[in-house]
Amino acid sequence: MPLLQMTGVDKRFGQVAALTGVDFSLEAGEVHALVGENGAGKSTLMKILAGVQSPDAGSMTLAGQTVRFHGVDEAQAHGVVMVYQELALVPSLSVAENLFLGKLPRVVGYRDLYARARGPLAQVELDLDPAGEVARLGIGERQLLEIARALAREGRILVLDEPTAALSSSESERLFAIIEKVKASGVGMVYISHRLEEVFRIADRVTVLRDGRLVGTRVVADTTADEIVQLMVGKSVRRYQRSPRETGEALGTFEAAGPGLEPLSIALEAGEIVGLAGVIGSGRERILPTLFGLEGTASWAGDPVRSPRDAIREGILLVPSDRKAQGLVMELTVQENVSLTTLSRLQRLGFMDARREREQTRTWIDRLSLRPPEPHKPVRELSGGNQQKVVVAKSLATEPTVLLLDEPTRGVDVGARAELYDVIDGLSRRGLGLLLSSSDTEELIGLSDRILVFRGGRVTTELRPPFDYEEVVAHVTGARQLA
Ligand SMILES: Nc1ncnc2c1ncn2[C@@H]1O[C@H](COP(=O)(O)OP(=O)(O)OP(=O)(O)O)[C@@H](O)[C@H]1O
Ligand SMILES: [Mg+2]
Incomplete structure (x- = not known):
């Protein structure tokens, strides 16, 4: 008897059929991956399991017993714990308070609370001050903290929704080790990810959803990445490779230095895409915030860039990777978010030019194939990958000369990618001149005219096409230096 059996699950949001007749099962001690394109219904299916959403139809059994959850508390009481795609920590509270949120005793003794926090933190190998404010943590640390919190609840079903999207490769390794341990203790896990190499590494079975329908469940050992991609998109997809370009005129040179970053200079041509590669801690993740005037010191074409305001004045724009914290206002609609950055252009004599605003939004919805193509939908109601498209549209709408792209396809599925x-x-x-900072080697190879590899806070190698995948990885991981 499976630990979990979901049968015939339906869920509609207004006109959108998010799920139609979906079956899903999970065994104790199993890692069951759930994959599919943006908007396929992965998060919704798991939110139904976790008591966040209620299904319109279908049934659910836990260890053979029929259950129906009215709220997260009921699901947790049955041992179902979920770590959400959009992180759910309270930034103004401490690490320890977040760990035990909702489970705090009425009178909180802080000394006791901090002491109790050490166990769960140690479990995910996070060396954090339990009294420290969550607002100060990096996104990877927050993600691991969420996982620690879920483990502290001692569930028998753990759902991880794109847990590695915000993690560095070493943090991801840590997570995989944790998953192995949790699995050995008999907990069943659902693992949602867009990264198939992870699925093949840690999952026992994989289920594919497309447009809210189940297209198939496979034993990982009996399938291939090609088959899964084909099931996801309903056809085989080509590997992206940008066609070669002519050299362009010089746009300018970036000079930068800062914490974790030795002085460096990057000259950029019109039409050039410079890829920035490197693991977390290599300095690669610092470079774009520095060039955008958020930290360290930087200049562009001889002019100092001391703040984002300076950068924007120079025509430099940053597309941030953390869409919730920096990119989007969740309560506003798609159109409002896209218009936010271009307000001055859209205003005529102090009034919004409604027609232009509509046209601009239409254009971006078409160009990025936003699903659903609805300008007046609150961004909160879009799937994660579609939210990322709005972040990109919002930046592009300002027509910059230099674009800084920080992990532009994080959480974006293969088709939309x-x-x-x-x-x-x-x-x-x-x-436009573009700097592309990415942890995705395929993406760097497919788009870049040259790739700068960062290690130890500086550029150690510059690679030119034709790029060799293995070689890029060898430089990024330092295997090339070790060899
Ligand atoms: N609260 C909501 N209100 C209205 N529509 C919603 C809501 N949540 C999800 N949807 C819609 O339901 C569909 C499925 O969304 P879901 O978030 O489950 O996708 P997903 O597979 O998790 O995608 P992603 O990989 O982008 O995270 C999408 O069309 C989405 O716009
Ligand atoms: Mg999702």
């Missing part, structure tokens, strides 16, 4: 790549390529062909 190719669409975004076409948009990025199109921008470069219109004469």
Whole structure:
């Protein structure tokens, strides 16, 4: 008898059929991966399991017993714990308070609370001050803290929704080790991810959803990445490779230095895409915030960039990777978010030019194939990957000269990814200069005209096409230096 059996699950949001007749099962001690394109219904299916959403139809059994959850508390009481895609920590509270949120005794003795926090923190190998404010943590630390919190609840079913999207490769390794341990203790886990290499590494079975329907469940050992991608998109997809370009005129040179970053200079041509590669801690993740005036010191074409305001005045724009914290206002609609950065252009004599605003939003919805193509939907109601598309649209709408892209396709599925790549390529062909910071080697190879590899706070290698995948990875991981 499976630990969990969901049968015939339906869920609609207004006109959208998010799930139609979906079956899903989970065994004790199993890792069951759930994959599918953005908006396929993965998060919704798991939110139904976790008591966040109620299904319109279908049934659910836990160890053979029929259950129906009215709220998260009921699901947790049955041992179902979920770590959400959009992190749910309270930034103003301490690490320890967040760990025991909702489980705090009425009178909180802080000394006791901090002491009790050490166990769960140690479990995910997080060396944090339990009294420290969560607002000060990096996104990877927050993600691991969420996982520690879920483990502290001692569930028998643990759902992880894109847990590695915000993690560095070493943090991901840590997570995989934790998953092995949790698995050995008999907990069943559902693992949602867009990274198939992770699925093949840690999952026992994989279920594919497309447009809210179940397309198949496979034993991982009996399938291939190609088959899964084919099931996801309903056809085979090509690997993206940008066609070669002519050299362009010089746009300017970035000079920068800062914490974790030795002085460096990057010259950029019109139409050029410079890829920035490197593991977390290599300095690669610091470079774009520095160039955008958020930290350290930077200049562009001889002019100092002391703040984002300076950067924007120079025509430099940053597309941030953390869409919730920096990129989007969740309560506003798609159109309002896209218009936010272009208010001054859209205003005529102090009034919003409603027609232009509508046209601009339409254009971006089409170009990025936003699903659903609805300008007046609150961003909160979009799937994670579609939210990322709005972040990109919002930045592009300001028509910058230099675009700094920080992990532009984090959480974006393979199909939408190719669409975004076409948009990025199109921008470069219109004469923009782009810096692309990415942990995705395929993405760097597919888009870059050259790749700068960061290690230890500086550029150690510059690679030119044709790129060799293994070689890029060898430089990034330092295997090339060790060899
Ligand atoms: N609260 C909501 N209100 C309205 N529509 C919603 C809501 N949550 C999800 N949807 C819609 O339901 C569909 C499935 O969304 P879901 O978040 O489950 O996708 P997903 O597979 O998790 O995608 P991603 O990989 O982008 O996270 C999408 O069309 C989405 O817009
Ligand atoms: Mg999701």
